[in-house]
Amino acid sequence: MTEKQDFLEKLKAALIERDISEVDIEPYIERFDRFYDRMVNDPENNDLDLMTNIDTIANNIAEQVSERYDDINRLAERTLTVDRVVDDKSPAVSEMPSDGSAESEQTTNDSSDTEPEVSDEPTAEMPIPMSADNAVVRDIAVSNDEKLPDEPRNRLPEYVDEEPSPNSTIFWVLFAVSLPITIPLLLAVIALFIIVWGGLCALIVASIGALILAAAGGTALSLVGIIYGITKLFSEMPIGLYEIGLGVLVGGCVMFAGILLYNFAVRLLPLLIKLVGRLFKYLYKQFWVLFAFLRKECAKL
Secondary structure (H helix, E strand, O other): OOHHHHHHHHHHHHHHHOOOOHHHHHHHHHHHHHHHHHHHHOHHHOOOOOHHHHHHHHHHHHHHHHHHHHHHHHHHHHHHHHHHHHHHOOHHHHOOOOOOHHHHHHHHHHHHHHHHHHOOOOOOOOOOOOOOOOHHHHHHHHOOOOOOOOOOOOOOOOOOOOOOOOOOHHHHHHHHHOHHHHHHHHHHHHHHHHHHHHHHHHHHHHHHHHHHHHHHHHHHHHHHHHHHHHHHHOOOHHHHHHHHHHHHHHHHHHHHHHHHHHHHHHHHHHHHHHHHHHHHHHHHHHHHHHHHHHHHHHHOO
16 A cells, blocks of 8 residues: 555545545545645655644644535525515515514614624635644645635645646657658648538538529519410410419429528528537647647656
8 A cells, every 4th residue: 555545544534533524525535646746745845744644634624624514504594594584574574563573673684794794703805824734735625626616715726737738758759750640630630621611612602603593593484474374364364374373383482492592501501611610629729638638648658
């Protein structure tokens, strides 16, 4: 068993002895597990022995957990007090005979208003005094992302997850060796996006051209059929009615096709271009995430 695992198990056992739930223990254990090596190797903590200060660290964590639940309880009490005051001010109650209830209501409001002023509990504006023993614990606690939103943050964390990627000779050597493969792949991806964008723009132009041709041709056919049908009404009425109806039908079909082409060219295709651009931006960001990840992993070799 390594020293870090021994420390984490002893710390967890000490926290369990202090009646702290597993849910509250887990974030602290996870943070200590993540930053243990950095705390031990930190030059500022040369005089800090975590193994001999397990009880002190556990007491500080238990105090922080207790303070958090105290803050939650005070917030709940203030919320219940406000709800009770609002209920007392409802019209049904205000119409009842007054026998000193106004005075008690005023007392309740005064007590709820003055509660934050006389409270000795630590708040976000009044940091908790820290000693050298619990400095590391406070650094771990304030950098925990799984805390409740109303928990006070007294200082910025010294240990954060977002670290700059270290330089590595292995990474740059592999990067240079892989350029004959990565550059063609990168150019192929960029060319694919350019082809897609060009195809969508060409579809827009073609759709607008088809819309113009369809509108012109359909209008001409419709007018020819209607005019020819009108001329036939005086000689052969059935043929004339048929030609007029055929012209109106052609005009309606052309109008329906024109509406579809218009929405396809003006609404759908520009939306597809925006979505492809969004995909390109996402892949660009993920490329740099992969770059930083590979750089960090090569530094561990």
